[in-house]
Amino acid sequence: MIGLRMISKTFRTLITISLMVISLGIMPGKRQVLGDSMQSIRIYESTEDTTYHTAAIARGNQLYLSSNFLTSSLGLERKPLPNGTTGLCLGDLCIPMVSRSGDDPVYQEDNQEYYSINYFLDALGSRYTWDRESGTFLLGLRASNQQSPEQGTTPVEFSLPTMDGQEVQLSDYRGRKVVVFAWASW
Amino acid sequence: MDMQGAKVAKPWVEKADATYPALVDQSNKLGTKFQYNYVPLIILFNEQGRRVYGPQNFSIGDSEDRELLTGWLNDEPGVLAHRQASDGGQNGEFSEAEAALRFQYANYLLRNDQKASAVKQLEKALTSDPDNWIIHKQIWAIEHPEKFYDGNVDFGWQKEQLEREAQQNE
Numbered sequence: 001m002i003g004l005r006m007i008s009k010t011f012r013t014l015i016t017i018s019l020m021v022i023s024l025g026i027m028p029g030k031r032q033v034l035g036d037s038m039q040s041i042r043i044y045e046s047t048e049d050t051t052y053h054t055a056a057i058a059r060g061n062q063l064y065l066s067s068n069f070l071t072s073s074l075g076l077e078r079k080p081l082p083n084g085t086t087g088l089c090l091g092d093l094c095i096p097m098v099s100r101s102g103d104d105p106v107y108q109e110d111n112q113e114y115y116s117i118n119y120f121l122d123a124l125g126s127r128y129t130w131d132r133e134s135g136t137f138l139l140g141l142r143a144s145n146q147q148s149p150e151q152g153t154t155p156v157e158f159s160l161p162t163m164d165g166q167e168v169q170l171s172d173y174r175g176r177k178v179v180v181f182a183w184a185s186w
Numbered sequence: 187m188d189m190q191g192a193k194v195a196k197p198w199v200e201k202a203d204a205t206y207p208a209l210v211d212q213s214n215k216l217g218t219k220f221q222y223n224y225v226p227l228i229i230l231f232n233e234q235g236r237r238v239y240g241p242q243n244f245s246i247g248d249s250e251d252r253e254l255l256t257g258w259l260n261d262e263p264g265v266l267a268h269r270q271a272s273d274g275g276q277n278g279e280f281s282e283a284e285a286a287l288r289f290q291y292a293n294y295l296l297r298n299d300q301k302a303s304a305v306k307q308l309e310k311a312l313t314s315d316p317d318n319w320i321i322h323k324q325i326w327a328i329e330h331p332e333k334f335y336d337g338n339v340d341f342g343w344q345k346e347q348l349e350r351e352a353q354q355n356e
Contacts, residue, residue, distance in 0.1 A: 046290045049213075127283040131310070134303065138287045155235035158219060160209035163192045163199060168207055170235055177259060178231040181244065182216060184187045185198050186323045186334050186344075 041135050045074065047142040056137075057107055057114050063130060063137055064107045064114035074141060076120070078113075088120050090141065095123040187211045187225055189293050189324050194335050213293050214320060218286045223318035230258060230266070239266045285315035289324075296328070305329060 041056045041063070052073045057064040070076040070088065079094055081087045086106075087094030097105040097115055105119040121128045121139060128139040159169040170178065188194050192210045199208040211217070220229060222241040229240035239258070244251050257265035288311035295304035305328055312321045326333070326347060333340040 044291045044294065046287055049290070049294055051294070127287055129284045129287055131288075131307075134306075136291070138291050140287060140290075156231065156237050157235070158216065160211055160215065161192075163196055163208055163210060168209055170231060173231075174235055175233050177233060178235075179255065179259075180216070180229040180231070180240075181226065182187055182211070182222070182229070182241070183226040184320070184323065185195060186188075186327050186339055 039135065041137055043073070044136055044138045046138065046140040051136075057109070059107070061130075062103065062116040062118050065117050067113045067115060070115060070117075076141075088115055090124065093124070095120050187214060187217070187320065188327070189213075189296055190327070190335075197337075213290050214286070217320055223315060223320055225320065228255070285311040285318060285321065288314070289321060301328065 036057055036059045038055055038057055041054060043052045043054060043065075044050075045052070052069070054065060054069045054073070056066075065074075067078055071078070075090070077089050079087050079089045081094060081096055083096070085096045085098050087096050089095070097119070099105065103116070103119060105116040107114040107116070117137065117139070118128070118130075121141075126140055128137065130137050155171070155174075157169065157171055159167050161167050188210075189212060191212045195208070195210060216229075217223065220237075220241050224243070226244055227241045228244040229242075230238050232238045244255075246252060254265060288307045292304040292307035292311065295301075295307060305325060308321055308325045308328070312318060312325065315321065323344075326344065327335070330343070333343045
């Protein structure tokens with residue numbers, strides 16, 4: 001019991017220290033720009049169907065996320081580009097993070113770089129929406145933003161599970177005509 | 187298609203004694219891909235996997251719909267072209283990416299037992315895409331499951347609900 005109590009006390013201390021560190025981390029600190037606010041935000045990534053929590057800087061309509069978070073959670077990497085600028089990259093697709101019509105896509109604070117996720121997604125043509133009421137930023141990083149193929153042009157592919165969870169692909173029926181009937185009980 | 191998954195669709199599939207694969211589209215994946223906002227409808231794909239018709243509304247009780255389908259399956263020439271001309275082609279422009287994103291997030295919340303938050307996201311999705319009957323009916327089905335999943339769908343209640351909503355919006 002004593003051992004457990006000691007562990008418990010140590011654990012509580014660790015939590016307290018951790019919370020202090022986090023609190024210090026998200027304090028306004030040295031930022032001087034009026035209207036900015038550091039806040040805890042939930043990110044919903046639709047193609048992974050998962051959520052993350054992180055600290056972010058809200059500046060007008062732009063939401064800035066730390067480069068560490070972008071890399072570790074969303075898989076976006078910073079890469080130097082041939083023109084000397086820095087790109088934020090999704091695989092081989094890099095978006096130069098340079099100022100465009102007055103918007104500054106990069107934000108520096110306490111030796112940490114923050115990138116405007118809106119700027120990146122706009123350039124990428126990805127869909128997103130910022131639900132400020134619930135403090136959630138919804139994005140589809142790897143979602144196809146393309147319209148479905150025109151009728152008759154290219155073969156289409158999709159997959160859905162059966163009632164028993166077996167995945168079925170349209171291409172499983174190649175060589176046969178397929179009727180997809182979409183319905184709901186309601 | 188139902189955010190509440192296979193469990194609510196299964197009784198209907200069993201009742202129909204379906205001999206074809208019944209697939210579950212819990213996150214409205216096809217609705218997003220093929221840009222439709224209502225059901226029931228059909229989409230037809232030829233032997234090469236190319237989409238040749240739809241999405242278009244479809245009722246097996248409608249003789250013209252049945253003729254279209256049997257005609258196409260029997261390789262009758264021109265059957266789709268005639269119908270597409272009279273239908274005016276596909277649905278209108280699909281500019282409701284936000285609604286689709288919120289719908290997917292609502293699905294995530296519902297699966298994580300956050301029903302109230304899920305409904306809120308669906309209501310916002312419906313604001314972005316007010317003609318989307320999939321979202322509209324999904325909200326009803328979550329909030330009033332007894333009107334949808336107790337054996338029969340209460341279409342009388344749906345009609346009354348529409349009238350109530352119309353009065354509220356006046």
